[in-house]
Amino acid sequence: MGRTFTESGRRAQIVQAAIEVAAEVGYAKASFSRIAKQAGLSSTGMISYHFAGKDDLMHEVVAEVTRVTTEFMAPRVSAAEGARERLRTFIESNIELLSVCPQHLKALIEVLPNLGGDDPTRAGYNAAVQLVIDxxxxxxxxxQRAGEFREFDARVMLTALRGAIDAVVLRWVGDPEFDVARAGRELADIFDRATRAEP
Structure with missing residues (x-):
């Protein structure tokens, strides 16, 4: 039996509050009482009604962050024409997420490392990332076959790209005034020069 519209709305409200709390105070301090207060609930009972425990709620946080970020990036990348423009759009939209939904990214950074290594949500997230890389x-x-990119080891280049994006995210976490838009453009320029075929 599916959830009612009201139940779905309440769950979404709790997940959003959990994202905000995790982003603000971190995973360890993201208690049900803090989340209930953030969601405007009179007690933690409503959270316990909808979620089996903190891990269950945090699994939904990861799912929601993944949904929001995918919905933001996917149409932009799909609309870009040519491999070079798709690469640039992927990089710039990835970095733009830091400005568009900062709480979501901060929450993800807090939650994922605190889920056990064998946690199905963490494993599923890692598997999804691997599918994207593949x-x-x-x-x-x-x-490369079409002549848009030069010859290079694709896996090495993609690993370098992932590391560069992660480095920008870490700098942003430590410096809220960091110009992420400029960083996105510069990173896109760097990888465009590194991948494009010589004229």
Whole structure:
């Protein structure tokens, strides 16, 4: 039996509050009492009614962050024409997320490392990231065959790109005044020069 509209709305309200609390005070301090207060609930009982425990709620936080970030990035990347423009759009939209939904990114950074290594949500998230990388590797090979990208080891380049994006995120976490838009443009320029075919 599916959830009612009201139940779904309440769950979404609690998940959003959990995102805000985790982003503000961190995973360890994201108690049900803090989350209930953030959600405007009179007690923690409503959270316990909808979620089996903190891990269950945090699994939904990861799912919601993944949904929001995918909905933001996917249409932009799909609309870009040509491999070079898709690469640039992927990088810039990835970094733009830091400005568009900062609480979501901060919450994800807090929650994922605190889920056990064998936690199904963490494993599922890592598997989803791996699927994206595998898809990107195939796209790189296709662009190389088409002459849009030069010859290079696709997996090495994608690993370097992931590391560069993560480094920008970590700098942003430590410096809220960091110009993420400029960082996104510069990173896109760097990887465009590193991948494009010589004229």
């Amino acid at each position: 898809s990107q590797e195939q796209a790189v090979h296709a662009a």
